[in-house]
Amino acid sequence: MSVALRKINRQDAAAQWAYTRAQPADENGLTNPYCGVSYDEYMEKALPALMSYEHPVGMPDWFVPETYYYLWDDDCLVGEFRLRHYLTEALRTGAGHIGYSIGKDARGKGYGTLGLGLLLPIARTIIPEDEIYLRVHKNNIASQKVMLKNGAYWAGEDESHWFLRIPK
Numbered sequence: 001m002s003v004a005l006r007k008i009n010r011q012d013a014a015a016q017w018a019y020t021r022a023q024p025a026d027e028n029g030l031t032n033p034y035c036g037v038s039y040d041e042y043m044e045k046a047l048p049a050l051m052s053y054e055h056p057v058g059m060p061d062w063f064v065p066e067t068y069y070y071l072w073d074d075d076c077l078v079g080e081f082r083l084r085h086y087l088t089e090a091l092r093t094g095a096g097h098i099g100y101s102i103g104k105d106a107r108g109k110g111y112g113t114l115g116l117g118l119l120l121p122i123a124r125t126i127i128p129e130d131e132i133y134l135r136v137h138k139n140n141i142a143s144q145k146v147m148l149k150n151g152a153y154w155a156g157e158d159e160s161h162w163f164l165r166i167p168k
Contacts, residue, residue, distance in 0.1 A: 078106035096133030
């Protein structure tokens with residue numbers, strides 16, 4: 001097993017499209033407006049849009065720069081990680097810095113823990129806050145374990161979510 005994170009790119013577009021297309025429109029709070037999108041539409045609209053989020057131009061004031069990374073095990077794409085570069089008040093009390101998904105066939109194999117572990121050093125160089133903010137559904141035990149294994153602690157809750165933090 002050779003696991004690595006790679007930033008979204010054109011060279012891996014076919015695998016990124018297949019992964020994105022297969023993910024639900026919303027799963028555990030991670031939204032995917034490109035669920036079921038055709039390859040042509042992915043190449044013409046989705047990929048350029050997702051890549052532009054790292055250095056956004058002409059976006060609304062509330063938009064936060066976000067970089068997409070994909071988790072690979074050798075030549076198989078197994079997950080997606082999104083890193084928001086800083087927090088607005090809505091993100092501070094909401095989704096936080098990092099959102100991720102692991103493909104259904106790859107779940108339960110430690111990829112979430114490995115992927116978050118690979119993303120944290122990158123996050124620590126980008127985000128200005130003193131801690132990395134995470135949010136997870138209370139019923140998503142697997143993601144809670146991923147976060148805790150990567151040094152998170154419980155920082156609060158609302159009706160349906162736990163808020164966790166990882167020190168920088």
